[in-house]
Amino acid sequence: MSLVTSCPQCLTAFRVTDEQLAAKDGQVRCGRCQHIFNAHSRLAKTSGANNNQPDPVPAPAIKSPKLMSDTASPDAKLANPRPKFKLPRWLSALLIGVLVLLAAFQAVYYLRASIAAQWPMLRPHLIAACQPLQCTVSLPQQAELLTIDDSDMLEDGERQGVVHLSATLVNNAPFTQAYPLLEVTLTDAYDKPVLRRAIVPSDYLPAGERIDEGIAPGESLQIRLALAAGDAAVAGYRIFVGY
Numbered sequence: 571m572s573l574v575t576s577c578p579q580c581l582t583a584f585r586v587t588d589e590q591l592a593a594k595d596g597q598v599r600c601g602r603c604q605h606i607f608n609a610h611s612r613l614a615k616t617s618g619a620n621n622n623q624p625d626p627v628p629a630p631a632i633k634s635p636k637l638m639s640d641t642a643s644p645d646a647k648l649a650n651p652r653p654k655f656k657l658p659r660w661l662s663a664l665l666i667g668v669l670v671l672l673a674a675f676q677a678v679y680y681l682r683a684s685i686a687a688q689w690p691m692l693r694p695h696l697i698a699a700c701q702p703l704q705c706t707v708s709l710p711q712q713a714e715l716l717t718i719d720d721s722d723m724l725e726d727g728e729r730q731g732v733v734h735l736s737a738t739l740v741n742n743a744p745f746t747q748a749y750p751l752l753e754v755t756l757t758d759a760y761d762k763p764v765l766r767r768a769i770v771p772s773d774y775l776p777a778g779e780r781i782d783e784g785i786a787p788g789e790s791l792q793i794r795l796a797l798a799a800g801d802a803a804v805a806g807y808r809i810f811v812g813y
Contacts, residue, residue, distance in 0.1 A: 575612045579605035586613075683708050687745040709748035709784040711813040716741055716750055718809045719790075731800045737809055739791040746784040749775065750811040756799055757806040764802040769795065 573591070576583045577600035584601070586609055596610040657665075678685065682700070686693040687710045696707045721737035735754060741747050749771035756765040771781050774793045785791060 574614050575609035576614075577603060577605055578607055578612060579603050584609075679703075679705070683710065690746060709746055709782075710743065711748050711750070712743060713750055713812050715743035716747065716785075716811045718811060721807075721809055723804075723807050725804075726796070731798060731802075733797050733799055733804055733807075735793075735795045735797060735807060735809075737793045739785065739793055739811070741785040741787060741789050744787050746786050748784050748813065749781055750813055752793070753810040753812065754795065754797065755808040755810075756797065756802065756804045757808065758803050759805040761806060764804060765797070765799055767797065 573586050573588070574583055575586055575598070579600060580603040582600060582602045584598070586598070590598070591609055591613075596608045597606065598609045599606050678696075682696050682705075686696050686707050693707060700707055717740045719738045719740055721735070723736075724734045726732035726734060733756070739750075739752075751771075752769040752774060754767050754769055755763050758764050774795060775781065775791075
């Protein structure tokens with residue numbers, strides 16, 4: 571016995587085998603009108619060559635169906651095709667390049683201060699790039715790499731209650747740093763604070779010195795301050811650097 575199915579669209583009949591029906595659960599495509607249908611739903615048996623009955627399927631009408639299987643011919647199509655969208659290679663390469671540039675720009679934006687500290691020659695370019703973005707390239711602020719050296723305090727011989735404080739600010743970092751704040755504390759004979767002042771860079775920098783340029787690596791800066799202590803009996807002092 572052989573099996574026959576027919577297309578419900580154009581009524582063309584096809585001989586099929588059990589292996590063909592099992593390939594995709596009976597899903598086939600009509601070789602005449604390309605209609606996809608389930609062969610099981612329109613399956614019939616026909617007698618073979620051992621009986622005297624003629625084959626009920628006319629030979630001219632029989633066509634080989636295109637099965638929905640993985641081993642189908644190259645022109646076969648799936649019963650439920652899913653379109654696949656694939657970008658051209660040049661467009662994929664362009665998109666990858668854009669993403670790489672965006673990632674690099676983002677890294678430079680967030681690490682601009684560190685980059686400027688590591689490569690000072692890039693600082694002017696980073697500052698210029700920041701202008702349209704309204705951002706700044708700040709200098710490093712590592713107070714632990716700054717020290718105060720050779721400090722001294724003297725009373726003013728002409729003005730009562732005024733003391734003169736001198737010190738040397740040293741940048742021990744291998745890169746330029748922002749000028750720090752100075753916290754000056756005047757103490758009495760028992761080392762108790764009698765006056766404390768926070769000194770900003772504009773108060774201790776020499777005239778004409780640009781604050782935004784910072785203190786260069788290994789640079790020493792002489793600081794001289796005149797502080798009004800009033801009637802307090804000043805016997806000592808302490809200086810701290812910070813940001």
